[in-house]
């Protein structure tokens with residue numbers, strides 16, 4: 001047995017290499033990757049442009065530290081600012097760290113305005129990470145159980161429920177921010193209504209709250225725009241990124257605009273690895289390829305093909321509650337727990353995920369093609385039918 005802590009329920013397979021949308025296991029068997037390492041492998045596997053950029057960067061410079069200027073980090077901050085409309089970036093290594101930065105920023109913002117114990121509105125079914133602050137912000141008891149005392153200062157409301165946020169605004173003067181995923185990923189592919197996001201913007205403007213979007217999973221082109229909230233035509237004050245940003249190289253970012261600018265001062269926050277040359281080169285390359293190859297448009301196209309294909313193939317099948325999606329974030333909700341679908345699909349050569357017990361989750365790489373989507377629909381629909389009709 002490997003000397004690993006028992007923190008994951010792992011599937012009995014290991015991959016030796018990948019190419020495009022395929023992964024290959026130790027027996028040489030190919031799998032269609034419809035999960036992309038949980039929305040991470042934006043460009044699929046062994047993308048030639050990324051391979052070349054990383055090899056070049058590895059031969060030049062991996063890491064120096066934030067004690068110095070880092071040109072690749074500066075370039076990435078400019079690139080992110082231009083595609084997001086945000087003004088400044090802080091770089092770290094993961095989604096939970098990006099959210100830790102956002103939570104610290106919101107608290108400091110509150111303190112700078114004389115709020116002693118600032119609160120942050122968070123959502124039911126939210127997922128923000130596994131550190132103590134981010135698991136406390138997460139709306140899933142399973143993530144929190146056993147780790148009490150939780151970090152205080154989070155006020156939880158139902159997702160997509162504007163009246164609940166208005167009620168908090170009316171009764172809780174210590175609140176300084178709202179933290180929300182425009183599309184909840186771990187929570188089961190729950191899509192925020194665009195009117196809801198716009199109304200949150202208005203409430204935040206009226207109250208002087210920071211509007212903070214966690215786009216760790218839904219950002220980086222996956223929903224057909226660079227960032228999912230851009231469908232609503234609004235700008236947040238804080239946005240967090242990670243998963244797909246480096247296409248497999250670990251990197252996270254906390255971006256700030258508007259009222260969130262200038263809150264952190266030297267000494268307030270930091271990271272040893274955050275934003276090193278290698279990680280930032282991976283991210284800039286990922287963004288370049290997404291733009292050059294039209295991968296946002298492709299994400300929309302493939303998302304529509306997969307959703308409409310699954311709807312047609314599962315039409316009238318008892319036990320299928322809903323097929324929903326936003327670009328290449330797709331959920332198939334069943335009426336019963338269906339974790340075993342993961343193994344059944346893998347045995348047929350397709351990698352998928354099940355979240356919140358009853359939702360099949362698909363997060364394919366943005367390079368998926370029409371034939372890949374058709375293959376995914378055919379295989380997955382067959383596996384779901386068999387499971388439900390057994």
Ligand SMILES: *Cc1c(COP(=O)(O)O)cnc(C)c1O
Nearest residue numbers: 094095096127128129185216217
């Ligand atoms: C995965 C995820 C996180 C946590 O990211 P890690 O890199 O695992 O720390 C935070 N927020 C959202 C929305 C996520 O999907």
